[in-house]
Amino acid sequence: MERYNFKIIEKKWQKFWEENKTYKTKVDKNKKKFYCLEMFPYPSGKIHMGHVRNYTIGDVLSRYKNLKGFNVLHPMGWDSFGMPAENAAKQNNQDPKVWTENNIKTMKTQLKQLGLSIDWDREISTCSEEYYKHQQKFFIEMFNKGLVYKKENYVNWDPVDETVLANEQVIDGKGWRSGAVVERKKLSQWFFNISKFADDLQNELEKLKEWPNKVKVMQQNWIGKSFGCEIDFKILGNPDIKSVKCFTTRPDTLFGFSFLALSVDHPLSELYKNDPKFNKFKDNCSKTGTTEESIANAEKIGFKTNLQAINPLDENKIVPVYFANFVLMDYGFGAVFGCPAHDQRDFDFAKKYKLEIKTVVKPLDQKDGYEVSLEAYTGPGTIINSDFLNNLKVPDESVIETIKILQKKKLGKKKINFRLKDWGVSRQRYWGCPIPIIYDEQGNYRTAPEESLPIKLPENINLNTKGNPLSSIEEWKKIKINGKDYYRETDTLDTFVDSSWYYLRFCSPKNLEEPFDLNDINYWMPVDQYIGGVEHAILHLLYSRFFMRAIGYQNKNFTFKEPFKGLFTQGMVCHETYKDNKNNWRSPDEIITKDGKNYFLKSDNSERIKVGPSESMSKSKKNTIDPERIIELYGADAVRFFILSDSPPEKDIQWSEQGMLASYKFIQKLFLLNDKVQNLIKLEKQNESDELSKYINQYLNKIERNLSNFQYNVIIANIHEAHAFIMKVIKEEKNFSNLINEYSKFLISVAPILPHFANECLSLLNIKDYSWPKIDEKFLIEENVSIVVQLNGKKRGIIITKKDIAEEELVKEIFKSKTFDKFLKDNTIKKKFYVKNRLINFLIEQ
């Protein structure tokens, strides 16, 4: 018998699918739709194992839904604007467009080698003019709706290259190319008003039943809705300053007020701009890192002003005003009222500057006279030491009541605050979608006139210039309208804008006039299953949700509001890391081991290699495995099989060459089985094997259940078991009359995972058109069940008996059986617990 030659067979089927347009999207109105989308890749050069995992998971689902009779939309495209193209251009003097297009070509070939059921006729690329021209129209539409505005914002500025740097381009506070110390610089930039939808984005989250909870919690924290009030604090010490506004979620602790703290960027800082001590303090504040983690334990420092604030609930109470490093200008009003006893940061601050720490909340389990001592108390309790607020229950009653009182006295008002900031979309880069804005000579801006659209990126330009390349191309910048000179905006859009609506474009990819047909998107949207990495849990997914609200929902008659009905976030692909004795990273291809314990360098057997922990594959640690090489060695089906086998898809998976090899060998075994069946069915037909039908139907039942739960690793185990079972059945060397029928069901069941192999085997059986097999319910009914027999909760054996047996009858059978005789005969049974068809537990006297 011939071995299964994946090289020939996989190519043959890929050619067949391409020529027959097998995976072209079809719409049959009698069928339901299913939109399966995986996050589209950035065309960085070659595909990596993460792509293989992501797209295999999606492909299994698409193929399954297809076989189940859905109209499936399963497209693919390229998130092709972005920095790597521009970096490559600068380093290797390549045109970003050419570089990107070459990468797309390579990666498309690689994806095809994986045997994905993608409708390539719908391919889109965000860097193409046909794509980004629509995006410019969206920008204008949003501008006209008041969802776009310009604001000053801080950026990382490289003074040598005169360019803005992304966070990842700043290494140890220095520019990645120039090595210059990065400065904080204010630039005027474009913003999308995402915070306008903050409340809706938050409220709709809970309706996303098919999203992982983890992602919803992350978005919830990001949006950060909080309920509280704004309070005006009267200020003494400067006749020009009347009051300062604060936001607080804890107005109920106002009687514990002992200082007022301002952000160093607060407007009042203007008063101190010529004070060298204040400026030194401000510098100190900027030295503390900007991440929450680095600041959490950082020392709380302050700058005492000559101002004082009056407690609105007790005018005799006057406290000092500080600038403090833990107050943010972006949130609330850049000012907080300090209540040290019930906020840890305020507590730390008060300790340092010896300010009053007055306890105003008593925990429920504490006696009278309770005082906060070692740390702030932030939990529930009752209000104390607070005059007319005393005895209110914290927090439900106290916060609401205090707000009511403040409102009555006109000292403050109820307010809901959000953490979510507006989305800065300006990028000072070449390789992105040009922003359709023009400026007159006075610097006044307006949207670019309709007839000047689309604004195309200039080609063949020199990228090795200082600053944003677009701003140095005078002829591109200039535009004349009605004889008047205007200048184009030279910022381009954040690439997250590109990916915020691409899933709509897939519904009508060929429409030249409009970004989509309303009919198409109302048919296909929302995406039924979106699959991608958890690293996009916040930004990409939140921006996409925002886009639906900004462009569509209100006035475009969309029949949906949320873009992604189901979301699945897959884990990463990991591999051990290797270092040589000079502490350089080494790639797995350079390493050899004979015993699995001691590792050496292939090129130099004497050099021992240190094996590090398994980490997600990355070029910098050299622990990557090239999918192309693996497909070449083992075939696409084997890679697909392995990448699903070892771990549940949502968890990280460990790459294992042995595991990969085992998957390859298993396919060879399946082919051997196929060969045997092929020979058997040529024999004269025998009676039916009931056992076989029963097994296959129960197996299909399990597969469907596991498919719907994304338990693909368990499906792989089910397939192994089914293979072993069928092998056992055919050992009898009989052509059971149901053999070909049941066996072909098995082949169809593996088709979503092993499409080349399954199609080849099915065509050898002359099966060309097939759909997902219907489960025959009668085989799911068991006549016999095995019931666990327990004594005092301990398993003493199993009894096989007929299904739905009555308790009395079962007990009789157990007493008849010799196995249980020794346990039961000398004991009195106090009680019995019978779980139908599962288990019986006898409680006996000890």
Add this chain to the structure above:
RNA sequence: GCCCUCGUGGUGAAAUUGGUAGACACAAAGGACUUAAAAUCCUUGCCCUUUUGGGAGUGCCAGUUCGAGUCUGGCCGAGGGCACCA
């Protein structure tokens, strides 16, 4: 520091959601086949027992229950998220 998730053999993991713990696979050891190797197949897998059997056992400690990997409380550990968020 705050929020979330997770702790099951040498390893990756299953467990019909409170009812046979360790399916399936990798690795290891032993065996069969072979002149030999590779490949393939079988067996084993903690403790006591020659076997039959029995016992312990799902991070640790308690609790609920006839029965807990699964539920509750506390502790320990690992991973992830975080924009100084008032």
